[in-house]
Amino acid sequence: MPTDTLPYADRLDRLRTHVKERGAEVAVLTPGPDVEYLLGHSVASHERLSCLVVPIAGSPTLLVPQLERLGWAGTAAEDAVRIATWLDGQDPYALVADLLPAGTARIAVGDHMPAGHALHLRDAVPGSELSLAGEAVAALRVRKSAAEIEELAAAGAAIDRVQERIGEWLRPGRTEHEIAADIAAAIRAEGHQRADFVIVGSGPNGASPHHEASDRVVQAGDVVVIDIGGPHRGGYFSDCTRTYQVVGEPDPEFAAVYDVVQRAQQAGVDAAVLGATCESVDAAARRVVVDAGYGEFFITRTGHGIGLEVHEEPYMVAGNSRPLAAGMAFSVEPGIYLPGRFGIRIEDIVVATEAGPRRVNNCTRDLTVV
Known part of the structure; x- marks a missing residue:
């Protein structure tokens, strides 16, 4: 205290x-x-x-x-x-x-x-x-102090460690509820006050960005969106999303769409330099998705600020002309959501600094089969 x-x-x-x-x-x-x-x-x-x-x-x-x-x-x-x-x-x-x-x-x-x-x-x-x-x-x-940034970094590292263990729980034959319960326990074990949200969107459920875990049984070959986070011991939030395939060789279409989202996420992070506007970060990520022909399926903003709340200023969204300043912390999380089929989202928390964008999430963003 x-x-x-x-x-x-x-x-x-x-x-x-x-x-x-x-x-x-x-x-x-x-x-x-x-x-x-x-x-x-x-x-x-x-x-x-x-x-x-x-x-x-x-x-x-x-x-x-x-x-x-x-x-x-x-x-x-x-x-x-x-x-x-x-x-x-x-x-x-x-x-x-x-x-x-x-x-x-x-x-x-x-x-x-x-x-x-x-x-x-x-x-x-x-x-x-x-x-x-x-x-x-x-x-x-909206502008975090050095101490606040380190709190966010600690929260990010803790939630990264949970993402790195997803293969322990995400297996065919288990329900989304069962998987989410194991993830929530791991989040608390990693020093979080609580698991504020555990999205496990398997198969077609992944096309709903804010899907809540259900009784759907995960099948071999499913694409699964895992979006998790909560307040770490210091009160500052984590929020990290990765998308996995369950067992088998990556489906070619999934791999192609995943590549688009991965490139869009990188473009958004690269655009998050001091003086750039929040809407330009959104535009940089969105341009990659639109150019690949999936623009209508990118149905969310690119990001939101984070700190003592999981959603706060600044928002990476069209129409927000606020320039980025040192200490601003926010998510970069483009996604493609194909109704009835699957969704893909990759999300990191990023801090704008004099040295350039600093990710506080560093678990792999590569396509991962568990």
């Missing part, structure tokens, strides 16, 4: 600047990855209101139910902010209103704040206007 509060004080100061630039007077954030990023810890409060109140002028306060207070004991948050509590029977929204500087009218709320909390807060501050704080927080989180 972090004990150095300096990074959190700096993050809170920078948040104030970004909130002010977006025309708000205070940010109010409920538990989740934003609070974890800003305080090094987060405790869910269920239906009761917990929130971090950060005015652009004045000291921040964390308001939590009294019954949740011990969950913050011994954390960096105790030094970074004042912690106030409330009891059942009190109106927490009125307490938040009392924490706001006099005349506050423009409140930026966290993107994931439940609507009930947001509307009750608005009613507690007459004449207030709500906006979303997501852009302000994302402006901080």
Whole structure:
């Protein structure tokens, strides 16, 4: 658990600047990855209101139910902010209103704040206007520090070790559910807090990018998409996809399509240099697939940012003109999905650096028969 509060004080100061630039007077954030990023810890409060109140002028306060207070004991948050509590029977929204500087009218709320909390807060501050704080927080989180990058690298290395063992579990006669259960156990054994997702898409199921494991029995010759990941011990996510063939000589069509996806993935990684736009990374990968005649079967964006959430800014997608800056971390995961037949996806997490794109996933991307 972090004990150095300096990074959190700096993050809170920078948040104030970004909130002010977006025309708000205070940010109010409920538990989740934003609070974890800003305080090094987060405790869910269920239906009761917990929130971090950060005015652009004045000291921040964390308001939590009294019954949740011990969950913050011994954390960096105790030094970074004042912690106030409330009891059942009190109106927490009125307490938040009392924490706001006099005349506050423009409140930026966290993107994931439940609507009930947001509307009750608005009613507690007459004449207030709500906006979303997501852009302000994302402006901080989108560029990872050296320490954050090493957390992502550790998560990537751990999930690579699981991918390297897929042949132990992916065998004919086993169901996707059985295979997924073994993979999930291995993910936890490799230091993850949990297996957040285990996609095992065999045969035609692989043509659904977000297929959930089913009772389908894997057959010899099947093409199988394995997309796995979760939060590693430091809270930062892994996310890695490989596509395998089960037993036998590679099917010629599968091998040909696999080559297209492999080249597209390499093109996307190569394009991820500082100053390049997010949409240009998508375009570089997509161009390879389109030129090979499979453009209509590349039905997803090329990638998503990753950190304390598995999907966050920046997104590698058409229309996103954000330029890549040092410390941005994201997936590069082109795929081809042939309905009723099979799918192929290759995914690595990449960090934009001064020295060029850095992959944090390094298990083989070559066509593999297990």
